[in-house]
Amino acid sequence: MIPHHILVFISFLEKFHFIKVFDPEYIETQRQALYIKKEYANSGMEEFTEDETGSFCSYLSEGCRLCQEGAKMVLFVTGLCPKNCFYCPLSDERRGKDLIFANERPVENDEDLLEEAGLMDAFGTGITGGEPLLKIERVLHYIRLLKSAFGTEHHIHLYTSLAPDRQLLEKLADAGLDEIRLHPPQENWWNLKHSPYADALKNAKKLGIEAGIEIPALEGAEKVAVFAEEMDVFLNLNELEFSDNNSEALLKSGFSLESDISSAAAGSCKYAEAAFSACKRAHFCSSTYKDAVQLRKRFQRIAKNTARKFDDITEDGTLVYGVIECGDQKLAEKILQDMEVPSELFEVKEGRIEIAWWVLEDIKEEIKEELEPYEARLSVIERYPFEGGMVVETIYLNNDRLLEEDDQP
Numbered sequence: 001m002i003p004h005h006i007l008v009f010i011s012f013l014e015k016f017h018f019i020k021v022f023d024p025e026y027i028e029t030q031r032q033a034l035y036i037k038k039e040y041a042n043s044g045m046e047e048f049t050e051d052e053t054g055s056f057c058s059y060l061s062e063g064c065r066l067c068q069e070g071a072k073m074v075l076f077v078t079g080l081c082p083k084n085c086f087y088c089p090l091s092d093e094r095r096g097k098d099l100i101f102a103n104e105r106p107v108e109n110d111e112d113l114l115e116e117a118g119l120m121d122a123f124g125t126g127i128t129g130g131e132p133l134l135k136i137e138r139v140l141h142y143i144r145l146l147k148s149a150f151g152t153e154h155h156i157h158l159y160t161s162l163a164p165d166r167q168l169l170e171k172l173a174d175a176g177l178d179e180i181r182l183h184p185p186q187e188n189w190w191n192l193k194h195s196p197y198a199d200a201l202k203n204a205k206k207l208g209i210e211a212g213i214e215i216p217a218l219e220g221a222e223k224v225a226v227f228a229e230e231m232d233v234f235l236n237l238n239e240l241e242f243s244d245n246n247s248e249a250l251l252k253s254g255f256s257l258e259s260d261i262s263s264a265a266a267g268s269c270k271y272a273e274a275a276f277s278a279c280k281r282a283h284f285c286s287s288t289y290k291d292a293v294q295l296r297k298r299f300q301r302i303a304k305n306t307a308r309k310f311d312d313i314t315e316d317g318t319l320v321y322g323v324i325e326c327g328d329q330k331l332a333e334k335i336l337q338d339m340e341v342p343s344e345l346f347e348v349k350e351g352r353i354e355i356a357w358w359v360l361e362d363i364k365e366e367i368k369e370e371l372e373p374y375e376a377r378l379s380v381i382e383r384y385p386f387e388g389g390m391v392v393e394t395i396y397l398n399n400d401r402l403l404e405e406d407d408q409p
């Protein structure tokens, strides 16, 4: 028979939001789309791979390969941007603000950046924004900093919606930039051949920077694919996604949500299919892939370095542990010592004791009895694997059953 605490834990795991994206109906829709895309496998591409999240590719740049392993740190260098793309996914907290983030961590100084890279054991960094090249000195500084701290093999790619000239590209190449992805705004897609983007791609290649184009899968993507093929560069297509700030504009442009459990825009992947028939080195990155795989793998890497002995690391890279909060913390500590709970299985923090969830599950009745006059609150928490990481779920322990937050009076 499965022990009670394991059953409790399984029910806890079933509540993880990541599991929802593996909903059978949703996967079936994705699969059907993939069968259509397979037709393009016979159109001259040497390789064509697909996965269960709806992503497919005939080519993966080194930056994408590392990103798929969850080994790329995302370095957001500024929220400033001269463009005004209707699909821009930036949040109000970042858009138009000159802020720096390494993954989700605000960067105040170089140490913050290096610490975050070390924490996730990053093999590379993707520099993004806003428009990174508005802060060119900052970008050059970070490329040099990361290369000198983690070695030249630390792979760095950069997104830009601008077409950098030869002089600027030389500076980036000298600093050590490995890969550049140009993101021309949609209004340019029909005439890229005679635009500065063509020169930028040619120059980047001459300087030894791997060059490509990265755009959302939208009307006109096939024109960009033809251009990418002519320029002999790779093409990345991102599935268009609804976010808080672009949903109105996306609806106005005729897009709708693909399903209740996905933020992908229905129909976006059709534009990718058309583009795949025109470009041999292409990659379509699905919205589900970003959420369910990239993020999860990044969390797993971080969790390995941040989990305490008593934290349970889930398959999604989140941490699960128990929490004791009560009016007399000294007494709670003493009870744990009297019960001979090994000191490595709990940690005393300000206003709370964090403890192995399975230990708390075993001793909760005794603890509650002794701490009853002090309004003790016992819970099991799942949170993102970094300091101050978002709490995904809290389950309160009450009498001999578990109550979810919503059940609380």
Ligand code: SF4
Pocket (backbone or CB within 6 Å): 081, 082, 083, 084, 085, 087, 088, 089, 090, 129, 130, 131, 161, 183
């Ligand atoms: S270039 Fe990027 S950051 Fe700037 S508006 Fe367009 S999508 Fe947003």
